[in-house]
Amino acid sequence: MVTAPSLRTARQVAAQVPDPELPMLTLADLGVLRDVRLTPDGTVVASLTPTYSGCPAMAEMRADVAARLRRAGFEKVEIRTVLDPPWSTDLITPHGRRTLREYGISPPGPAPRRTAGPVPLVLGAPRRAVGCPRCGSTDTEETSRFSATACKSLWRCRACREPFEHVKEL
Amino acid sequence: MSDDIDAIDATDDHVYLSLAEGHDDGAARWAFGTGFEDPLHGVDTAVPDGVDTAELAAMCLALGDDALVCAQRLAQWCTRAPELEEEVALANIGLDLLGQARLLYARCGQVDGTGRGEDAYAYTRDPDDFRNTRLAELPDTDFAFCVVRLLVLSSWRLALFGRLASAADPVLAAVAAKGVAELTYHRQYAADWALRLGDGTEESHRRMRAALAAVAPYLGEVLDARPQFAAHADAVRQETLAVLDQVLLAAGLDLPAAAAVPGSGRRGEHTEHLAPLLAELQSVARAHPEAAW
Numbered sequence: 038m039v040t041a042p043s044l045r046t047a048r049q050v051a052a053q054v055p056d057p058e059l060p061m062l063t064l065a066d067l068g069v070l071r072d073v074r075l076t077p078d079g080t081v082v083a084s085l086t087p088t089y090s091g092c093p094a095m096a097e098m099r100a101d102v103a104a105r106l107r108r109a110g111f112e113k114v115e116i117r118t119v120l121d122p123p124w125s126t127d128l129i130t131p132h133g134r135r136t137l138r139e140y141g142i143s144p145p146g147p148a149p150r151r152t153a154g155p156v157p158l159v160l161g162a163p164r165r166a167v168g169c170p171r172c173g174s175t176d177t178e179e180t181s182r183f184s185a186t187a188c189k190s191l192w193r194c195r196a197c198r199e200p201f202e203h204v205k206e207l
Numbered sequence: 208m209s210d211d212i213d214a215i216d217a218t219d220d221h222v223y224l225s226l227a228e229g230h231d232d233g234a235a236r237w238a239f240g241t242g243f244e245d246p247l248h249g250v251d252t253a254v255p256d257g258v259d260t261a262e263l264a265a266m267c268l269a270l271g272d273d274a275l276v277c278a279q280r281l282a283q284w285c286t287r288a289p290e291l292e293e294e295v296a297l298a299n300i301g302l303d304l305l306g307q308a309r310l311l312y313a314r315c316g317q318v319d320g321t322g323r324g325e326d327a328y329a330y331t332r333d334p335d336d337f338r339n340t341r342l343a344e345l346p347d348t349d350f351a352f353c354v355v356r357l358l359v360l361s362s363w364r365l366a367l368f369g370r371l372a373s374a375a376d377p378v379l380a381a382v383a384a385k386g387v388a389e390l391t392y393h394r395q396y397a398a399d400w401a402l403r404l405g406d407g408t409e410e411s412h413r414r415m416r417a418a419l420a421a422v423a424p425y426l427g428e429v430l431d432a433r434p435q436f437a438a439h440a441d442a443v444r445q446e447t448l449a450v451l452d453q454v455l456l457a458a459g460l461d462l463p464a465a466a467a468v469p470g471s472g473r474r475g476e477h478t479e480h481l482a483p484l485l486a487e488l489q490s491v492a493r494a495h496p497e498a499a500w
């Protein structure tokens with residue numbers, strides 16, 4: 038017989054859903070899964086936040102979380118979108134950062150602090166040193182601020198000569 | 208008993224199947240646009256007391272139109288940008304703006320009394336219904352023009368979004384707060400290129416000067432920002448001009464004085480370039496209304 042699945046299960050199921058664009062990470066690793074709760078009538082309410090405004094994967098993420106929760110025995114599932122506070126790369130978990138590096142993607146450094154007043158524009162400033170995820174050298178250069186997905190930039194390692202991607206601080 | 212999470216296929220990364228699965232109720236999906244999903248799905252969309260919904264709708268519409276029209280122009284660089292990296296960058300910037308447009312149109316439809324979805328704004332309005340600033344719709348004659356236009360529009364939008372992040376409407380405030388981080392990257396990209404081209408070769412410098420001369424007659428309309436953004440116009444103008452000064456000084460360039468072109472995109476008065484842009488953008492939606500697959 039089916040017993041009522043627990044909140045703990047719902048959280049585990051939702052947390053394990055892979056990100057469509059960085060499938061080595063779960064939505065929990067990425068900090069996209071904001072909250073999972075059970076309402077008194079047994080509905081699982083999962084809240085997701087988009088990484089970028091134009092993230093084309095939000096619909097897939099919502100559908101995937103809902104489908105996996107239903108397969109886990111939750112009949113009533115509701116997915117909410119949370120825009121505030123906005124997602125930041127600071128929400129990527131330590132486990133997520135390790136996993137990125139294992140897959141050859143350089144994890145983000147600390148996100149820029151948002152202070153009151155105008156966002157400063159710094160021209161020609163030396164970029165932060167990004168370590169090569171393959172050989173660890175910091176003798177690297179950015180080849181493009183943008184990459185195959187909005188969240189990554191393209192880099193090249195001068196030591197091992199390999200190109201790599203870096204998750205941009207946001 | 209399904210308390211065993213191992214029973215779930217955690218290796219299934221074929222998430223697009225889930226999207227199809229989410230629609231196994233027989234509902235077909237629209238053949239274009241976003242008819243199958245709402246970007247504000249599950250967001251609390253109540254309008255707080257004291258918010259003027261007409262003003263809010265007008266702001267969302269103008270900002271959505273700026274973003275949609277810019278995104279379309281940026282997408283037109285695909286296959287013809289100077290380098291593959293720039294093509295990818297411009298497409299990514301366009302995608303961010305398209306995402307902002309979707310959220311803003313969805314909000315507009317909730318507060319302007321029409322109940323329209325985002326696609327109605329993008330696909331079924333005529334040029335006179337658009338409230339984008341005309342600078343956004345001008346054709347890209349040169350990569351230098353693309354850089355100067357992006358520098359102006361991202362600087363202005365970033366300055367405005369920094370203020371709208373504390374707007375009384377929580378949806379507009381959240382869209383703006385999220386947009387600030389994205390626009391910071393857009394402005395940095397444009398500023399870096401402005402510096403590289405302005406302070407580059409004789410030819411790149413000449414083309415930057417030509418681009419500035421082409422943009423200058425439309426700058427007043429961007430900065431005037433009326434009627435939609437009257438409340439923030441002065442502060443945003445000041446901040447935008449300070450950024451332009453900073454970049455142009457470093458790039459060895461000047462902003463030429465220019466007489467403004469009469470009319471205003473903010474009132475629906477556009478150049479002859481908007482109609483063909485929209486005709487291309489809307490062609491499938493107009494030819495096959497409500498088409499589904």
Ligand SMILES: [Zn+2]
Nearest residue numbers: 169172194197
């Ligand atoms: Zn290396």
